[in-house]
Amino acid sequence: MTGELSPIDKAKFAAAKQAASLVESGMRVGLGTGSTAAWLVRCLGELVREEGLRFRGVPTSSRTADLARDVGIEVVSLDEARWLDLTIDGADEFDGDLNLIKGGGGALLQEKIVATASDQMVVIADAAKEVERLGNFPLPVEVIPFGWQTTQALIEETLVSMDVMGRQTTLRMNGERPFFTDEGNHILDLHLGRIGNARQLAMVLNQIPGVVENGLFIDICDKVIIGYGDGRVETRDINAGTVSESQLDFVEDDNIFRDI
Numbered sequence: 166m167t168g169e170l171s172p173i174d175k176a177k178f179a180a181a182k183q184a185a186s187l188v189e190s191g192m193r194v195g196l197g198t199g200s201t202a203a204w205l206v207r208c209l210g211e212l213v214r215e216e217g218l219r220f221r222g223v224p225t226s227s228r229t230a231d232l233a234r235d236v237g238i239e240v241v242s243l244d245e246a247r248w249l250d251l252t253i254d255g256a257d258e259f260d261g262d263l264n265l266i267k268g269g270g271g272a273l274l275q276e277k278i279v280a281t282a283s284d285q286m287v288v289i290a291d292a293a294k295e296v297e298r299l300g301n302f303p304l305p306v307e308v309i310p311f312g313w314q315t316t317q318a319l320i321e322e323t324l325v326s327m328d329v330m331g332r333q334t335t336l337r338m339n340g341e342r343p344f345f346t347d348e349g350n351h352i353l354d355l356h357l358g359r360i361g362n363a364r365q366l367a368m369v370l371n372q373i374p375g376v377v378e379n380g381l382f383i384d385i386c387d388k389v390i391i392g393y394g395d396g397r398v399e400t401r402d403i404n405a406g407t408v409s410e411s412q413l414d415f416v417e418d419d420n421i422f423r424d425i
């Protein structure tokens with residue numbers, strides 16, 4: 166029941182439900198990772214089961230793949246789909262130009278590949294994800310396990326000449342052990358506080374041997390759908406330069422909340 170959902174979950178759900186309405190039968194759709202993207206997948210599952218929506222979904226993680234199959238979505242790989250009409254994903258931060266930090270859930274590599282192979286990328290988020298300048302959320306950088314400490318040292322050395330506020334880096338852990346991504350890599354979280362030039366940093370980080378990808382998504386996102394706890398939804402389209410608002414009515418006995 167929605168009454169048991171926190172305002173933040175209601176906000177995430179509102180954004181996800183609005184985004185689900187962008188998916189049409191016949192589309193190939195990238196499915197993001199994280200708690201907001203999980204709401205999207207549940208909303209799409211409901212449309213598949215109850216309204217006969219037929220589309221192919223390309224998940225960006227094993228977690229999303231499992232959930233998508235569970236709710237009845239036809240799951241295909243990116244290579245089967247080749248090119249996507251649309252990708253919908255969450256974000257850890259977005260700025261006024263719709264540049265993003267992603268990878269809080271550790272899926273940034275697949276997320277970036279899938280979003281880049283899409284005609285359109287739509288981010289769904291609660292309002293707390295909006296920032297004036299990226300960098301407060303630690304920037305995830307995926308590195309291969311071989312020599313990861315050397316890669317970390319090279320990253321820290323590189324940060325000295327970058328326009329950032331902090332330079333501390335930490336290995337992401339999963340309890341007592343290092344976290345492993347779906348590709349078997351590690352994540353270094355860069356505690357930068359404030360990133361002066363995100364475009365330059367994204368390019369420089371990817372030049373360092375051992376770095377697979379970084380969580381800065383520059384010029385990839387086309388649209389952000391921001392949900393609020395009261396059901397308000399704001400959609401900003403960076404290409405069209407438009408902002409629109411709508412209101413979601415939470416349906417108290419919505420099936421989607423049953424197992425949450």
Ligand SMILES: O=C(CO)[C@H](O)[C@H](O)COP(=O)(O)O
Pocket residue numbers: 197198199200201202254255256257266267268269270271272273276
């Ligand atoms: O980048 C991501 C996963 O790698 C997520 O999209 C990001 O962490 C946002 O997650 P949530 O919707 O749970 O706040």
